[in-house]
Amino acid sequence: MEQQKFDKEKDSSEWFTWIIQEAKLADIRYGVKGFLVFQPWSVEPMELMYKYLEADLERRGHKKYWYPTLIPEKNFYLEKEHVEGFSPEVFWVEKGGETKLEERLALRPTSETAFYSMFSLWLRSYKDLPFKTYQRANVFRYETKSTRPFLRSREFYWIETHNAFATEEEAFKNVLEDMETTKRVVFGVFGIPTIVFKRPDWDKFAGAVNTFGADAITPDGKVVQQPSTHMLGQNFSKPFNVKFVDRDEKEKYCYLTCYGPCISRIFASVVLTHGDNKGLRFPFEIAPKQIVIIPIMAEKEPKVLKKAQELKEKIEEAGFRVELDAGDNKRPGEKFYFWEMKGVPLRIEVGPRDLKEKKVMIYRRDTGEKKAVAEKQLLKEIANEGRFLSENLKKIAKAQLDKSIVDAKNIEDVKKIVGRGIARCGFCSVESGGAKCAEIVEKETGGRIRGTRIDVKEKANGKCVICGKPAQEVVYIAKEY
Ligand SMILES: [Zn+2]
Numbered sequence: 352m353e354q355q356k357f358d359k360e361k362d363s364s365e366w367f368t369w370i371i372q373e374a375k376l377a378d379i380r381y382g383v384k385g386f387l388v389f390q391p392w393s394v395e396p397m398e399l400m401y402k403y404l405e406a407d408l409e410r411r412g413h414k415k416y417w418y419p420t421l422i423p424e425k426n427f428y429l430e431k432e433h434v435e436g437f438s439p440e441v442f443w444v445e446k447g448g449e450t451k452l453e454e455r456l457a458l459r460p461t462s463e464t465a466f467y468s469m470f471s472l473w474l475r476s477y478k479d480l481p482f483k484t485y486q487r488a489n490v491f492r493y494e495t496k497s498t499r500p501f502l503r504s505r506e507f508y509w510i511e512t513h514n515a516f517a518t519e520e521e522a523f524k525n526v527l528e529d530m531e532t533t534k535r536v537v538f539g540v541f542g543i544p545t546i547v548f549k550r551p552d553w554d555k556f557a558g559a560v561n562t563f564g565a566d567a568i569t570p571d572g573k574v575v576q577q578p579s580t581h582m583l584g585q586n587f588s589k590p591f592n593v594k595f596v597d598r599d600e601k602e603k604y605c606y607l608t609c610y611g612p613c614i615s616r617i618f619a620s621v622v623l624t625h626g627d628n629k630g631l632r633f634p635f636e637i638a639p640k641q642i643v644i645i646p647i648m649a650e651k652e653p654k655v656l657k658k659a660q661e662l663k664e665k666i667e668e669a670g671f672r673v674e675l676d677a678g679d680n681k682r683p684g685e686k687f688y689f690w691e692m693k694g695v696p697l698r699i700e701v702g703p704r705d706l707k708e709k710k711v712m713i714y715r716r717d718t719g720e721k722k723a724v725a726e727k728q729l730l731k732e733i734a735n736e737g738r739f740l741s742e743n744l745k746k747i748a749k750a751q752l753d754k755s756i757v758d759a760k761n762i763e764d765v766k767k768i769v770g771r772g773i774a775r776c777g778f779c780s781v782e783s784g785g786a787k788c789a790e791i792v793e794k795e796t797g798g799r800i801r802g803t804r805i806d807v808k809e810k811a812n813g814k815c816v817i818c819g820k821p822a823q824e825v826v827y828i829a830k831e832y
Pocket of ligand 1 (some may be wrong): 779785816817
């Protein structure tokens with residue numbers, strides 16, 4: 352096994368490339384640029400992540416659909432801003448066999464134009480509303496920027512929700528609830544803390560009235576966009592004819608919203624946020640294996656292996672995901688190193704002496720602490736230590752995010768902070784006239800304005816760091832990973 356050479360805090364990017372290969376998360380050698388093969392060690396946790404997010408959406412009343420991967424060209428062109436935003440990134444299917452298709456078909460880059468064409472057939476009355484749907488899907492985007500496994504691929508895995516409401520208020524309430532889902536699941540379960548921004552007008556989803564995006568931070572101080580939720584207003588319901596007859600018997604256009612948690616990208620943040628110099632560290636809830644059992648000196652004492660097998664069965668029956676590494680081709684030390692790199696939260700060691708004393712050793716991947724546990728208490732201890740580990744990873748991640756936000760008084764400050772953290776500063780106005788200042792920010796600092804916070808209220812004082820006019824807003828500036 353190759354000793355890793357990268358310091359995760361300083362060379363996050365090299366570390367990320369290393370761990371993808373070393374832990375067998377994905378193989379980039381498929382042969383089509385921007386497409387990769389996801390391997391079991393990333394597919395397992397992503398499956399679990401899907402389940403947590405979907406369960407949350409189901410609780411909120413969303414129903415699951417499976418839509419076709421192909422979207423007819425005429426649908427795609429109905430909403431003007433949407434077309435302009437997405438056209439450069441669409442893969443088109445033009446032929447079936449050798450026959451040229453009468454109409455080109457888009458490989459979905461996102462599915463607004465698929466969903467809303469059907470909404471117009473299904474929705475009739477206020478009684479049909481609210482109408483809340485979702486699907487898990489892979490989507491395709493011809494990324495022209497350099498691609499990065501999990502973060503920016505040309506095919507990625509996500510969930511998209513599409514929803515129709517009778518009023519703007521109800522639609523906006525749903526947008527706020529999306530942000531709660533992000534907080535509950537992405538932070539609460541996956542341990543990724545985020546800041547939620549209202550994106551500036553020039554940075555919103557193509558066709559949306561407003562976009563609210565959550566940003567996470569990488570160890571070296573860059574941001575990674577997490578789920579965004581979009582208020583679409585009536586921008587799509589008009590061209591797609593999504594109407595209903597209200598209580599007053601008048602026909603009205605619905606208000607639409609959508610939300611897109613990108614599983615493969617959130618997974619990148621799980622890797623980047625929680626990993627350390629030894630390798631991955633999975634939160635207990637989404638670890639592909641939660642526990643690895645390593646028998647010690649089993650070759651001298653056959654009873655040890657028998658005990659290890661017995662423990663494995665018992666742990667598995669209790670519903671945990673457990674691996675027994677009983678191979679005799681590696682020394683225990685090598686096995687420890689390997690499973691630590693793989694990020695397995697808990698390690699159980701059982702040796703001849705433990706057998707006599709009816710106990711086992713439990714090791715925690717996050718703290719490196721080891722303790723002896725009576726065999727009788729094992730299942731309870733696993734559940735406890737697993738929970739403590741997840742809480743600890745969350746705490747570490749939150750501290751990292753808080754530390755990365757630094758106040759900037761002028762453009763020189765912003766330059767120093769961006770690339771290593773998030774600059775917080777006064778800004779003239781995101782709503783009106785600020786676009787010019789934003790351009791300067793981008794040109795001079797390499798960072799982008801992420802928006803104004805919506806998760807906490809902040810009052811601006813002082814001046815815009817660019818033009819010097821009185822600041823009306825507090826904005827955050829950062830480089831994207
Ligand atoms: Zn300004």
